[in-house]
Amino acid sequence: DARVTQTPRHKVTEMGQEVTMRCQPILGHNTVFWYRQTMMQGLELLAYFRNRAPLDDSGMPKDRFSAEMPDATLATLKIQPSEPRDSAVYFCASGSGLGTGGTAVWAFFGQGTRLTVV
Amino acid sequence: DQQVKQNSPSLSVQEGRISILNCDYTNSMFDYFLWYKKYPAEGPTFLISISSIKDKNEDGRFTVFLNKSAKHLSLHIVPSQPGDSAVYFCAASAQGGSEKLVFGKGTKLTVNP
Numbered sequence A: 001d002a003r004v005t006q007t008p009r010h011k012v013t014e015m016g017q018e019v020t021m022r023c024q025p026i027l028g029h030n031t032v033f034w035y036r037q038t039m040m041q042g043l044e045l046l047a048y049f050r051n052r053a054p055l056d057d058s059g060m061p062k063d064r065f066s067a068e069m070p071d072a073t074l075a076t077l078k079i080q081p082s083e084p085r086d087s088a089v090y091f092c093a094s095g096s097g098l099g100t101g102g103t104a105v106w107a108f109f110g111q112g113t114r115l116t117v118v
Numbered sequence B: 001d002q003q004v005k006q007n008s009p010s011l012s013v014q015e016g017r018i019s020i021l022n023c024d025y026t027n028s029m030f031d032y033f034l035w036y037k038k039y040p041a042e043g044p045t046f047l048i049s050i051s052s053i054k055d056k057n058e059d060g061r062f063t064v065f066l067n068k069s070a071k072h073l074s075l076h077i078v079p080s081q082p083g084d085s086a087v088y089f090c091a092a093s094a095q096g097g098s099e100k101l102v103f104g105k106g107t108k109l110t111v112n113p
Helices: none
Strands: A005-007 A010-013 A017-024 A029-038 A042-051 A053-056 A065-071 A074-079 A088-095 A105-109 A113-117 B011-016 B017-025 B030-038 B046-049 B057-058 B062-067 B071-076 B084-096 B107-112
Touching: A005 A088, A010 A017, A017 A088, A029 A074, A029 A105, A042 A065, A042 A074, A053 A074, A065 A105, A074 A088, A105 B046, B011 B017, B017 B030, B017 B084, B017 B107, B030 B071, B046 B057, B046 B062, B046 B071
Parallel strands: A010 A113, B011 B107
Antiparallel strands: A005 A017, A017 A074, A029 A042, A029 A088, A042 A053, A065 A074, A088 A105, A088 A113, B017 B071, B030 B046, B030 B084, B057 B062, B062 B071, B084 B107
């Protein structure tokens, strides 16, 4: 049963500390998304990659957030330094979006990392 | 600027009745639309999608309607069941679904027994 795996599931950290969230996309999926869920904003897109190349990270606070795909089986989202306003659930999703006329395979979500910054 | 809007934060219906969840979008480049369902402490799961070349897509109890001229789509659940109680997210993408997914804020559906 293919699934997107995110670690850790929960993270409590102190303000100012570095946080790293990891995601293992579904094998064969060429697109990886990072979303953040908050009560006020719903699901916000932070960044996404296609074939490991970053396509859009305009939703990400550049001064403290960074997203990478060191290889096809791992995506990371780092926050340094973390702040209380970063507390949210962070979701990774993977998919294989096809072009016009094709059947898009969208997007399978992991269970999320619940981050609490105190 | 919210490109995908779900204006009803919550909806409550009786078991067996129809649930209608609405979604509006502003970006005319969107041509592929999806609905996701989310239970607490889980990630969203794909429910149903529709391409802009269609105006209706049906899958069991779930039907999505698309009105391109009004930039509006809706999800109908008939009959509603208590297990359908969840948050429903509308999402949109351009380029036939190959571009990034933009989500609405979600509508919490409660189906009462």
